[in-house]
Amino acid sequence: MTETQLIEGILSKQEKYFEELVNRFQPLVLNTCNSFLHNRTDAEDITQEVFIEAFLSLHKFKKESKLSTWLYRIAVNKSLNFIRDNKKRKIISSIEVFFGGEPKHKLQLADPGLEDAGDLADEEEKIVLLNLAVASLPKNQRVAFTLSKFEKLSYAEITDVMELSLASVEGLIHRAKRNVTKKILSHYRKKLA
């Protein structure tokens, strides 16, 4: 089934086409949301919202771009809005604690199982540290870095999703890599000291 057939089928509100869209693109949307939220339940909730929004606004979709690009864009926006509305305090406090905050505070991430950085296994600590370092980036750097490193999108694809020039995307990823490295390095330096 081609993308055009899929779109036309959904626009005429035929169930099998919408079901096909959800099945075909669920891995893409779910993993993108999870890359931002680091929590399966939240990622699934946002994935549902992404597909509902896609269904309701498909008539606005410009057929010259790929469906996947358009779905990435909705997934990124929905995830960022979710962080802004629901997890803002949680994530910011986690970043502060991890990168030089007061030691009496406990590390909190979207995953309620990860309570205290000190108690985390080495591998888990690294994952949390990486996620927090990325979450602490300015919004555009975070999106570009996440799509590049976690979702393995090419620079050209990121350009389409973010609707930015190639030079801007390159610049964002370059700065994001440096900032993430600095954050991680600073965390380990404090541990060594």
Added chain:
Amino acid sequence: MNCRDARNSMIFCSTEKMKKPEYDQFLEHLSSCSQCAQLYQQLDSTLSLADNRELVQPNPFLYTRIREKLDNIGQGVSKNAGLPSYQRILRPILLTLGLLIGLYGGNRLGNFYDAKQQEQLTTALTTEFFINDMEMEKLEVQLLNDQ
């Protein structure tokens, strides 16, 4: 190269490839400074996790949930929606016609029923029954007679 330069090189490494003399100095420092070597190893193993992320497996029930939500906001999809309008109108008409043809056909079949033949058959059965009945009586009479 001192520790500060080594850390700057680690940051530089994240985006660019280090050139020959500087890279050799960096490696030399790592071999002589255990703290920087440990730092570099931790940094490298943490950053490499970005390239090997575990994928979340799809949820097979996700579509059903989305469908429910769409129904709740009155934006459902349908199995028949999207059929051409002539098909949407024709479908119930054809169904009704099929039903009427079925009823008419059933009625016609019923009219083939031959009343006379059925009467003869019934009579034959009744007669046989009586004959049989008579035979039974005969046997009883015989038994009575035997006593």
